[in-house]
Amino acid sequence: MKRVRKFRQIQTGGFRMNRRYFLKNISAVTTGIALGTLPFQSFAADDFVTITILHTNDIHSHIEPFEGTNPRYAGKGGLARISGLAKNIRQKNPNTLLFDAGDIFQGTPYFNYFKGELILKLMSAAGYDAGTIGNHEFDNGLEGLLEPLSHAKFPMINSNYDFSDTILAGKFPRWEIFRKSGIKVGVYGLGVELDGLVTKKHFGNTVYLDPLKVAGEMENFLKNEKKCDLVVCLSHLGFRYRDPKVSDIIIAAETSFTDLIVGGHTHSFLEEPLTIKNKKGIPVVVNQSWWGGLMMGQIDFVFERARKNKETVFAQNIC
Amino acid sequence: MQRTFSYILLITWFFLFLTCKSQYVISTTENRNLVVSDSVTQPDSRLVSLYLPYKNKLEKDMSRIIAVSAEEMVKDRPESNLTNFLADLLLVEGAKIASEMEENIRPSISYYNYGGIRTFLPEGEITIGKIFELMPFENELVFLKLSGEQVLEFLNIIAAKGGDSVGGARFKIAADKAVNVEVAESFLNENEYYWLVTNDYVAAGGDGLDVFTRRKNFVAGNIKIRDLIIAHLEKKHEEGQKISANPDGRISYE
Numbered sequence: 001m002k003r004v005r006k007f008r009q010i011q012t013g014g015f016r017m018n019r020r021y022f023l024k025n026i027s028a029v030t031t032g033i034a035l036g037t038l039p040f041q042s043f044a045a046d047d048f049v050t051i052t053i054l055h056t057n058d059i060h061s062h063i064e065p066f067e068g069t070n071p072r073y074a075g076k077g078g079l080a081r082i083s084g085l086a087k088n089i090r091q092k093n094p095n096t097l098l099f100d101a102g103d104i105f106q107g108t109p110y111f112n113y114f115k116g117e118l119i120l121k122l123m124s125a126a127g128y129d130a131g132t133i134g135n136h137e138f139d140n141g142l143e144g145l146l147e148p149l150s151h152a153k154f155p156m157i158n159s160n161y162d163f164s165d166t167i168l169a170g171k172f173p174r175w176e177i178f179r180k181s182g183i184k185v186g187v188y189g190l191g192v193e194l195d196g197l198v199t200k201k202h203f204g205n206t207v208y209l210d211p212l213k214v215a216g217e218m219e220n221f222l223k224n225e226k227k228c229d230l231v232v233c234l235s236h237l238g239f240r241y242r243d244p245k246v247s248d249i250i251i252a253a254e255t256s257f258t259d260l261i262v263g264g265h266t267h268s269f270l271e272e273p274l275t276i277k278n279k280k281g282i283p284v285v286v287n288q289s290w291w292g293g294l295m296m297g298q299i300d301f302v303f304e305r306a307r308k309n310k311e312t313v314f315a316q317n318i319c
Numbered sequence: 320m321q322r323t324f325s326y327i328l329l330i331t332w333f334f335l336f337l338t339c340k341s342q343y344v345i346s347t348t349e350n351r352n353l354v355v356s357d358s359v360t361q362p363d364s365r366l367v368s369l370y371l372p373y374k375n376k377l378e379k380d381m382s383r384i385i386a387v388s389a390e391e392m393v394k395d396r397p398e399s400n401l402t403n404f405l406a407d408l409l410l411v412e413g414a415k416i417a418s419e420m421e422e423n424i425r426p427s428i429s430y431y432n433y434g435g436i437r438t439f440l441p442e443g444e445i446t447i448g449k450i451f452e453l454m455p456f457e458n459e460l461v462f463l464k465l466s467g468e469q470v471l472e473f474l475n476i477i478a479a480k481g482g483d484s485v486g487g488a489r490f491k492i493a494a495d496k497a498v499n500v501e502v503a504e505s506f507l508n509e510n511e512y513y514w515l516v517t518n519d520y521v522a523a524g525g526d527g528l529d530v531f532t533r534r535k536n537f538v539a540g541n542i543k544i545r546d547l548i549i550a551h552l553e554k555k556h557e558e559g560q561k562i563s564a565n566p567d568g569r570i571s572y573e
Binding site for chain 1: 360
């Protein structure tokens, strides 16, 4: 069973509105041709660009759909279905990016047997554009993370683990920019504190840097230096905590240029993505889509091409 | 001139037609998203064919028989054949590992958390897959040095839970407390130290066992508990022994 809920429409009507604009423009074009003149405004039909962000988290090597009798899980999920869903959406809107927020390792015998190799191969075939590092990615130590990395045809972005004194030095980009129909999407990644969560011998000399400080640096760099139109954070910090521990909610509230936080770690089942105000009072979308590949988040950012302003945000969790 | 203009018009018209068409595709995204709400997404067959060889290999390995059980083993409280079997296995194998280490460790108590035992063992043939079902986690074996007082604190938690997977110790549950506690066949001495063999999950305070984080010493066994169980079963199987265990009154109500 799938459930789709539109959670937010800044402009009433949303896509429909967009289409109405388009239809209006079509008639303007037709009129223009009929009169033998071609005003530039008639290209307005092309003024809207929708960037679709699809995302998963905490797949935990659930390559096949869930088996068993659990009515909540059984028959759901599976990477082949994630891939099918993403490809369908991408076919309709080529300006689609597929992200993952970490913890792809550990959870089924597929991982025990084939380590990280199989999951990374499959995610590459599914067309993932980027991932990030979850704490379980350290389960087989630094070597266990390095070894299968060649099977990933997508970058695993992390900005707050300093690997320079480890064998993973230079293996994980701190940021990445994706260009889609003239729109620049800047992505950075935040990992959870490893001490206390991962055995020390498994993360070795990896240095954990303060996520909030790093987020500020990265978003400023991507927005102001690299002139990105959209800034996305792939986070494995966790959605929110009762104690003041840093979480996606805190990052969202304390940053200024991040537009979307794609989260993981807490396996949070969100009926709908959350929108909260950032430091400047601008809305930022925070989402997480359960775990095990049972759910996929979809966030559509509609841009008006001429001004490159975000016009509308649609977001939903598909499961 | 007139003709060139017509051509330009035609080409522009074509161009517009094309852009209009792509725009139309985007607008159908909305419809499709709504349709997804009540339809099953077709799995990507390319991905399935990619993992099928791995699946076959896995299934072949997982179906390998590594033990024969004399009886069905099911977990239960305060004790059961399965909880006792696993705890005793941990104590025996833990002692072997400890003897090969430099540290002077002689584990006298073992503990495996009830919640971490994920299925039962059927009577008859046991496959590797069954052991993966039983222990899906990657928990490793660890040794904890506890004071007698801490052992009592730990067993009081177990008593309050109504029993669990404990080896090497015997006690009675009275008013949610552990009484008449015996370790290695003598009464617990609160002033002595004891080595406990368990998994790293509870050693880190999991399942409410905060007492384990206050241990006097910690030594990692550097082996996955599942691997330990598999090796143990394989050895028994090679020797032609069936596995079995019985409730022996190690944990009972007063």
